[in-house]
Amino acid sequence: MDEASLQVVPISKFPHFDAVVLGAGISGLVAASVLAQQGKHTLVIDDYGHVGGNHMDWTSRDGYTFDVGSLIFQDDSPLLRHFPELLPSYLPIDPTWGRLNPQGRITVYPISVRDDIIAAGPVGLTRIALSVLYARLFCRRMSNARDFARYWIGDYLLQRSGLETYMKRFYGIAPEQIDLDLARKRMGWISEHASIATLFKKVVRPRTAAGPVNRQLARPKEGFASLYDAAVKRLTDAGVSFRLSAGTRAILKINDGFEVSLADGVVVTKRVISTIPIPAAERLCGLPSQSALDTITLISLYFSFAGDRGFSQSIIYNFSHHGAWKRLTVYSDFYGRVNGREYFAVEVIAGSVVSVDQAEEDFRRHTRANGLFDGDLTLEGSQILESAYPIYSKGASQHAAQAIEALKAFGIESIGRQGGFNYQPTARVSTIEVEAALGRN
Numbered sequence: 001m002d003e004a005s006l007q008v009v010p011i012s013k014f015p016h017f018d019a020v021v022l023g024a025g026i027s028g029l030v031a032a033s034v035l036a037q038q039g040k041h042t043l044v045i046d047d048y049g050h051v052g053g054n055h056m057d058w059t060s061r062d063g064y065t066f067d068v069g070s071l072i073f074q075d076d077s078p079l080l081r082h083f084p085e086l087l088p089s090y091l092p093i094d095p096t097w098g099r100l101n102p103q104g105r106i107t108v109y110p111i112s113v114r115d116d117i118i119a120a121g122p123v124g125l126t127r128i129a130l131s132v133l134y135a136r137l138f139c140r141r142m143s144n145a146r147d148f149a150r151y152w153i154g155d156y157l158l159q160r161s162g163l164e165t166y167m168k169r170f171y172g173i174a175p176e177q178i179d180l181d182l183a184r185k186r187m188g189w190i191s192e193h194a195s196i197a198t199l200f201k202k203v204v205r206p207r208t209a210a211g212p213v214n215r216q217l218a219r220p221k222e223g224f225a226s227l228y229d230a231a232v233k234r235l236t237d238a239g240v241s242f243r244l245s246a247g248t249r250a251i252l253k254i255n256d257g258f259e260v261s262l263a264d265g266v267v268v269t270k271r272v273i274s275t276i277p278i279p280a281a282e283r284l285c286g287l288p289s290q291s292a293l294d295t296i297t298l299i300s301l302y303f304s305f306a307g308d309r310g311f312s313q314s315i316i317y318n319f320s321h322h323g324a325w326k327r328l329t330v331y332s333d334f335y336g337r338v339n340g341r342e343y344f345a346v347e348v349i350a351g352s353v354v355s356v357d358q359a360e361e362d363f364r365r366h367t368r369a370n371g372l373f374d375g376d377l378t379l380e381g382s383q384i385l386e387s388a389y390p391i392y393s394k395g396a397s398q399h400a401a402q403a404i405e406a407l408k409a410f411g412i413e414s415i416g417r418q419g420g421f422n423y424q425p426t427a428r429v430s431t432i433e434v435e436a437a438l439g440r441n
């Protein structure tokens, strides 16, 4: 929602609040909803000109809307308890997921018994079996994400399936450097899929994999603004105020609370809940940065295409050993084609490529080499998002905990994906964690 469409009250008329929420992403909106339910007079501040945080879209010249990353939601999300009016705006979809494996096949995500295991042939199968056996017997001590994955699927399959390469691409660092706790928390699917019982079931009854029990939903065709207009309306009706494009300058501790300086004035509040990146909150409070908390920069490429794309799934993960791109999502499978052209977005982790031009060139080269997108591929646009998600190098969660503790000592409650330096994969998780932090009514 843009500022112009919000009911903007001059700041001099409401200088005192019970709570100020920094950040109008999902965490900020849920925080405002919880606080409003608790009867707190609340102001939401964001330096962005829109509500929704990283739920950011971009519209091409011919009117097609793409996103930085987030797109898929569920009808049983606790977010809908706060904002039930979102539900009818979502588009019900039936997404399918696939992955490009290192052998150049588009196959099952996250692992295929047929293409990753059986297709390895008798020699490969023996190597897989021996390396799993070796790992389960001799690699019980784990100190990083690679150890975790190796324990479950063995060295050989870790490499052959492309999982090791994907982990590096996804987390921005070598799997040996990724925190073990994160692996346990976020990569539990590896142990689930690799348990002997599951593998046995897959071989015996390969077609019985159950789909998700909840309904998958995409944001409205026209983008996030119309979706979150409804959330903002509910919150403003409940007495919450908003300042977007606020130009937040500083947070000063005063006797019974804080003074928050914005580009056009000062507000006074008893409480500050921060959902913005930790270094940004530290700067506002004049606190020394506790540590370098690295984050991923995401380059999103938006393409239109006419021709043979070479796969049927809507979402493809890149598990091959080459190419900087991480995932592609075919929007036109959900929102329809225009003049026969398909539309899709590609997420690229900045690192081996650092600019849009390099990312595009790399994507074109890699997909051509794998027989994908045979036809007319046009780059419609792009976006670059800094602080897209935390890099969980070993020790990063302790550094983040120290920084959050220092902010707490100053009086700031720092929560959410950015404020908690917390890899929250979904809006559902963000909602649950804010509710837990602020105490749901």
Ligand SMILES: Cc1cc2nc3c(=O)[nH]c(=O)nc-3n(C[C@H](O)[C@H](O)[C@H](O)COP(=O)(O)OP(=O)(O)OC[C@H]3O[C@@H](n4cnc5c(N)ncnc54)[C@H](O)[C@@H]3O)c2cc1C
Pocket (backbone or CB within 6 Å): 022, 023, 024, 025, 026, 027, 028, 046, 047, 048, 052, 053, 054, 055, 068, 069, 070, 071, 072, 073, 275, 276, 277, 280, 298, 347, 385, 386, 387, 388, 389, 415, 416, 417, 418, 419, 424, 425, 426, 427, 428, 429, 430
């Ligand atoms: C690539 C990607 C794909 C995702 N896909 C899905 C999906 O399909 N479905 C799903 O449910 N969830 C998805 N998520 C997760 C979901 O987007 C998050 O759980 C949710 O957006 C977190 O909200 P937040 O308010 O904590 O953080 P944010 O949305 O990051 O917002 C926090 C606030 O911090 C500030 N801020 C944000 N980014 C920056 C920045 N780069 N620099 C400075 N300030 C900033 C802004 O003021 C913002 O309002 C995805 C996330 C990413 C990164």
